[in-house]
Amino acid sequence: MKKILPALLCLLLFSACEVSDTGETVVGGYPWDIPPTKPDRPLSMAMERLYDNYLTPRPEDNELFSSFKYTRLKGFDYNGGDGTISRRDASKIIFENGKYYVYYTKRHTKVPPIGAKRAHESTDEIPSTDWDLAEIWYATSEDGFTWEEQGVAVPRPPKPTVGWRAVTTTDILKWKGKYYLYYQGFLEASGKKGDHCPVAASFADSPDGPWTPANRIIIPNGEPGTWDQYSIHDPYPLVYKDKIYVYFKAAYGDRPDYLVGNGLAMADDPLGPFEKHPLNPLFNSGHETALFPFREGIAALVIRNGNESNTIQYAPDGINFNIAAVTSLMPTAAGSYIPDAFNSNGNGRGISWGLCHFTNASDDPAKRYSVLARFDCDLSLDVDDAEMKNTQLWLKPDVYFSQGLSAQQRERLQKSSDK
């Protein structure tokens, strides 16, 4: 009755008044001054979401919203862009010995990749995909813009050790003064059956190596019939709640109708055993998902595959992620500089830059290769850059027109009675 009486009065007296949850009669429209917290009045689902799902009502104030800016790197040679040298899939960036370190997939082959469809023609010298026959290399930088390649970190081990065909898509962990590189270890040319591979690892006392390979599978594929039975991709280690958290990606479902999920494996020792989280997958979307400690939880850049591509997500528990922001032109395969990746202690500070890659560095599909590039953003509690909080990028009309109708689509339109 408490709510009925004001409601009746409301009906009698005003046409635009409403009764709030607490029974208070709310007269008139939504206020001009944006309520900083959820107002006590009936709200549409979208306005409920505005206060329940986002850190702030305005993306411009939202610490988990950012647009992205891009800069070409200096210091890497690509042999004139002939497709024989490729660099991709940067690790997170760490700061050691007064400089930044990044680890990445490098392919340096006699010829460019021939493509996954021709994988059966690949040889010990002819790569199928851009990451076939690749190794883990590393580079250092004083400023994050100019990089000096230091050499190979993890070479391919001899056959039949895991990774003999290719070691790729690495990321780094620092744990109790030692360094661990996790990476995909290929046991056949990518494309023959897919990108089937488990996760292998190497360790060192210094970020410069030398790296000792564990020479065994560190994070195994799932049981037959489960989502990660064939591949564990993009291992991404963080230290969270005093444990080693390795997030990873797996594609599941028979192609072409597959979906990409991201899950988590946890361990107390860098070389395992790793226990997969029972709620996996933890993401319903995302390729090369980049994560970082944020406040008490974990945040993630979610791009490509899935209904939630182009979002920034946040899980206060590192497990249950929700959409924290929607953005565009996100960095592909981002490896961020995360000062507190291994020691956030429940107070993650976020990120403001990193490296990403472009896999379409060449216009010529016969000379396919990838390049690393720098991205900047403001997803950091310690940076406040209004220029990074742009909800609509102004791209030139030509960028839109570059996405034109195909011949097949034009034919469909011409035939359609519904012109």
Added chain:
Amino acid sequence: MKKILPALLCLLLFSACEVSDTGETVVGGYPWDIPPTKPDRPLSMAMERLYDNYLTPRPEDNELFSSFKYTRLKGFDYNGGDGTISRRDASKIIFENGKYYVYYTKRHTKVPPIGAKRAHESTDEIPSTDWDLAEIWYATSEDGFTWEEQGVAVPRPPKPTVGWRAVTTTDILKWKGKYYLYYQGFLEASGKKGDHCPVAASFADSPDGPWTPANRIIIPNGEPGTWDQYSIHDPYPLVYKDKIYVYFKAAYGDRPDYLVGNGLAMADDPLGPFEKHPLNPLFNSGHETALFPFREGIAALVIRNGNESNTIQYAPDGINFNIAAVTSLMPTAAGSYIPDAFNSNGNGRGISWGLCHFTNASDDPAKRYSVLARFDCDLSLDVDDAEMKNTQLWLKPDVYFSQGLSAQQRERLQKSSDK
């Protein structure tokens, strides 16, 4: 107890098994074959959302997910792009008399706009913004690609009638055999105080006119202190549940810290009285939001301003919108061809093309003008085009590098101890 026993057994026997909501013991990881409906097992929040929030687990199958393709129009003259002719803010497109009709904002002035900041220098012949001194024009087309401008539909009325300064951002309603154009009626040059204006309307017996102006405010601004007190923008009429639904946009909060919302006004007669929905705003984001009947509800393209820019949203009741898809490179100020905009009868079929605009048609800010363009998509239940279901566009690296760091940002980075 029903759930405890299996849980205990589970703990004893397996490390990776879980107990579902129905008490069933679920052994092992998530299945490889994508469950088409929500599986009965414990799920992460993201996987709950995958089934609760989206029409299908895969965006490729999601009728409310689409990428967008763009085509330049033929038939419109822009005086060599000198900034004196501008066309923008296309209405929805209707098909009448064997051809498509579109209504839009056209500015044809002696000089290009001088900008909102110099609005006090505007005269009866010098426009402040791109839409100052504009009128409503219309064009027709046989195929949606080549358009023939037919002339003015709604000219500016004499001072002081509402709209005397500019009539802009129109959209069309067909109701009981008559046609109604709703539009923003400016009573001062845009930029002087903002874009303050109410909604006015004209009506006709034919889509070719002649149009009779109502010569009064049709949808008034809100009461002082409410979110839409100063502006009702982008009126967007649909017929839904046998009523006239006019969705509209208003910016609220004192600048620069404003937010953009979208609300709804409803009426039984096209000329009112209109009643605003008590749950307004119905969207927490979006500029020039484009809506269309879809199944039993209403769907919307939500772009620009707000935490949910770049989303496609859906409300089964036309009121409570949720995110149905996230996408990118969406059409700005879309006016879609909506065959059933006025007679969907609870079975909306969706859209597959329309017109949008680019406000940065000129690289020279002194010659600012806008152009209309065509977009295509697959948000239609009657179209099935896999080429439109692309979750990542391949834009050239140069597009990313066009978003470069500003001089100010480079300076900040150089000064930062956290390089």
